Amino acid sequence: MNVRLTILTACIGLVVLAVILELLRRRQLREKYALLWLGTLVVIIPLAVFPGLLDNLAGRVGIASGVSLVLFLGIVFLLLVCVHLSWEVSRLEEETRTLAEDLALLRTEAMAAIARIQGPGAAGKNEDVLHRTETEAGTRNDQQ
Amino acid sequence: MINNSRVLIVIPALNEAGSIGDVVREVRGELPTVDVLVVDDGSTDDTARLAAAAGAIVARLPYNLGVGGAMRLGYRYGYEHDYDVVIQVDADGQHDPRYVPKLVDALSEADLVIGARFAGEGDYTVAGPRRWAMAMLSWVLSLLAHTRLTDTTSGFRAANRSAIEMFAFWYPVEYLGDTIETLVHACRRGYRVRQVPVAMRKRMAGTPSHSPVKAMIYLGRAFAVLTLAMIRR
Numbered sequence: 157m158n159v160r161l162t163i164l165t166a167c168i169g170l171v172v173l174a175v176i177l178e179l180l181r182r183r184q185l186r187e188k189y190a191l192l193w194l195g196t197l198v199v200i201i202p203l204a205v206f207p208g209l210l211d212n213l214a215g216r217v218g219i220a221s222g223v224s225l226v227l228f229l230g231i232v233f234l235l236l237v238c239v240h241l242s243w244e245v246s247r248l249e250e251e252t253r254t255l256a257e258d259l260a261l262l263r264t265e266a267m268a269a270i271a272r273i274q275g276p277g278a279a280g281k282n283e284d285v286l287h288r289t290e291t292e293a294g295t296r297n298d299q300q
Numbered sequence: 301m302i303n304n305s306r307v308l309i310v311i312p313a314l315n316e317a318g319s320i321g322d323v324v325r326e327v328r329g330e331l332p333t334v335d336v337l338v339v340d341d342g343s344t345d346d347t348a349r350l351a352a353a354a355g356a357i358v359a360r361l362p363y364n365l366g367v368g369g370a371m372r373l374g375y376r377y378g379y380e381h382d383y384d385v386v387i388q389v390d391a392d393g394q395h396d397p398r399y400v401p402k403l404v405d406a407l408s409e410a411d412l413v414i415g416a417r418f419a420g421e422g423d424y425t426v427a428g429p430r431r432w433a434m435a436m437l438s439w440v441l442s443l444l445a446h447t448r449l450t451d452t453t454s455g456f457r458a459a460n461r462s463a464i465e466m467f468a469f470w471y472p473v474e475y476l477g478d479t480i481e482t483l484v485h486a487c488r489r490g491y492r493v494r495q496v497p498v499a500m501r502k503r504m505a506g507t508p509s510h511s512p513v514k515a516m517i518y519l520g521r522a523f524a525v526l527t528l529a530m531i532r533r
Contacts, residue, residue, distance in 0.1 A: 253473055256362050257373045260339070264359040264377070 165204035173197045196233070302404045305384035307334040309400070310374030311356070312367050313391035317345040323393050324354035330397040337377055338391070339370040347391075367455070368478040372471035375459070379468035386467075387458045395456040399498040403458035410494035411463045412486050414449065415456030417500050428512055433519040437480060440526060444487040449495050453479045456498060463491055476525040484529035 176193050179185040203209055203226055210222030219225045301307070309327055313320050320338065327336055338351035342364035352358045359373055371388060378386040385404055389395045399415055406413040437452045453476070459467060463486065472481045486493055 253365055253369055256365060257369060257376065260359040260361045260373055261376060261380075264357060268357070 162205060162207070165207075166201065169197060169201040169204040173201065192237075301333045302331070302385070302401050305404060305407075306382065307331075307385045307387060307400070307404060308374075308378045308381070308383040309334055309336045309387050309389055309397075310371065310378070311336065311338045311351075311389050311391050312341055312370035312374065313338055313343065313347050313351065314341040314364060314370075315343045315345050315347060316391040317343070317347050317350055319393045320347050320391050321350040321354045323389070323391055324351055324356045326393075327389065327397045327400075328355050331400055334400070335383075337374055339373050341365060341367070341370040366473050366475075366478075368471050368473035371478055372467065372473070375464050375467040375471060378464050383464065384461055385458055386464050388455055390455045394500045394502065396499065396501060399456070399496070400458075402496050402498070403456075406494055406496045407458055407460045409492070411460050411491040412483075412493045413458040414451065414454050414483075414493065414495045415458075415498040416449070416451035416454055416495040417498065429515040429519045433515070433522045436519075437522055437526065441480070441483050441487070444484060445493040447494055449483075449493065451495065452483055455479065456500075466491070474525070476522060480522065480525050481529040481532075484526070 173194075176185065176190060176197070180187065180190040203222075207223055207226075210225050212222075214220070214222045214225040217225070219228070309331070311320070311323065311327075316323075324336055324338060327334070336356040338348070338356040338358050340348040340351065340358060340360040342361050348358050348360050357377075359377065361369065361373065374388070375386055385407060387400055387403060389397065389400075395415065403413045403415055434451075434453065438448075438450050441452045442449045455478075466486070466489070467482065470485070472478065472485075474481070483493060
């Protein structure tokens with residue numbers, strides 16, 4: 157095995173490890189994902205340094221080289237990660253949908269309550285105020 | 301009140317400022333004893349204000365969810381305020397509110413009633429792949445519902461208390477989910493689905509699409525939605 161290639165793969169593994177640790181340290185990455193990637197790196201980095209480690213296992217399942225086995229397992233792993241992320245996004249969309257519906261329901265109830273207390277007509281004005289506040293908030297966000 | 305039932309008309313609306321005021325006024329003029337809830341599905345125009353001005357209760361979603369999201373909100377409102385019947389009406393004015401009492405009457409022997417075109421009243425026609433899609437949908441859903449359903453994608457439907465309760469907690473937000481998947485779901489759970497013939501009018505605003513490519517895509521998606529709905533839990 158080429159020594160320079162081993163150095164390259166080992167360095168890339170360490171860089172990725174550093175990026176994940178830094179993201180975790182800055183609380184940018186939820187630990188469930190961080191643990192997943194850290195676990196992956198714990199497996200990957202020794203393999204980057206000693207690519208021959210899996211040759212034996214690869215031979216037993218009928219794959220000529222350990223590197224091919226790593227490649228194959230890597231693709232399967234990434235596929236599963238993508239499926240998992242799609243699942244997470246679907247779940248998040250369902251959650252934000254429920255929140256949006258709750259918000260609309262609450263706003264409607266609030267308007268009705270205001271109308272009951274202040275008499276008809278007042279709710280319309282307050283709806284305008286709510287709407288204006290929202291629009292202004294939107295503009296502020298745009299300016300930032 | 302219609303036949304001693306508290307009735308809520310739910311109108312999901314997305315950028316329907318051109319028609320929503322007239323639709324709400326017509327419903328309230330025709331049916332003075334029902335409440336009208338307009339669910340503004342993230343419109344960027346004056347839909348919410350015009351609906352409120354016309355006398356509707358308005359619920360404004362903060363962003364666009366699609367008909368499914370708007371309708372689940374409508375059913376939740378109906379559920380929490382103890383309505384006996386929730387009726388979905390389109391915001392473009394193609395549904396005639398004079399048929400509403402007919403739909404309510406039909407609920408005496410069904411949980412979910414669909415106001416259907418092609419069922420004898422009116423003169424609504426389609427052709428090509430869109431027609432095949434509709435034929436396939438009505439064939440499968442008729443088998444499931446043990447009754448003849450000719451217009452499964454109609455957005456004119458009435459739900460009784462038990463169907464309101466189901467839809468308040470479960471209502472798909474995906475494409476065609478609000479029509480096909482809800483029907484399959486209701487049938488598979490033993491809710492009685494019936495249809496009532498209604499005549500549809502020309503839309504007050506907006507135009508239907510006539511592109512054959514779009515119709516083909518529609519057929520494919522309808523088939524996918526139907527298959528998924530059949531195998532989903």
